Amino acid sequence: MQNFINQKILPPIMKFVNTKAIKALKDGMVLSLPFIMVGSVFLLLASFPIPAVANWMNQTGLTPYWNQAYNASFGIVAVFAVLIHGLKMNMLKAYQQG
Incomplete structure (x- = not known):
């Protein structure tokens, strides 16, 4: 079974x-x-699962402060992921051309 996985399945995945x-x-x-x-920690704090604490x-x-921190953190993630991905793809294109 290990040989089958290493020879047949793993090469296309890699x-x-x-x-x-x-x-x-x-x-x-x-x-x-x-x-x-x-952001996940702030989301947990904003919607705490124990009703007395909530x-x-x-x-x-x-709660509004936790929500603001959560929204800011995930907003940064969105911008960060798009910028990093875009910059990296542009650098790869430039590297391939030059």
Whole structure:
């Protein structure tokens, strides 16, 4: 079974994974991972699963701040991923031409 996977399945998958476009996407997502993690923490705080804590946060007015931090973090991720992917693809095109 291991030989079958190594000889028949793995080569086409590795050929696909090693394409320049997939590498650019992978690198962009790896670079945006810290922002995703921070945004996830703020999302958890904004919609806390324990009702007593969630009510306390709503009463003290903390929930809007958590929502703003969450929205900012994921907004940065979107811009960051697009910019990194776009820049990398443009650099790859320039590298191929020159």
